[in-house]
Amino acid sequence: MHEGFDGQKQRTALSAAEQALRALGTANADKARKAATKASDLDQIGIYSGLAAAVAPLADRLDRGESIGEAGWDSLVETLGLGPLSGLIDELRS
DSSP states (O other), X not given: OOTTOOHHHHHHHHHHHXXXXXXXXXXXXXXXXXXXXXXXXXXXXXXXXXXXXHHHHHHHHHHTTOOOHHHHHHHHHHHHOSSHHHHHHHHHHO
């Protein structure tokens, strides 16, 4: 693995990423932004490095009373790649 890798810190990053996605699913833009930033900050291996940037425009849409839309959810899958969070995204988009 990576030198100085902290497994607990990475698990916390994963949890924050999940919280960000769930917050988007419930239209809680502020919580989504905060959780995505936390995931990006704690991430040690680059999995969530682009999450805050991907969540920001979607949270802005929610602030304007708009929906995230299929393209928005697709952008999150592109940012995070296939994996456990893509399953959560599929669940939230339906």
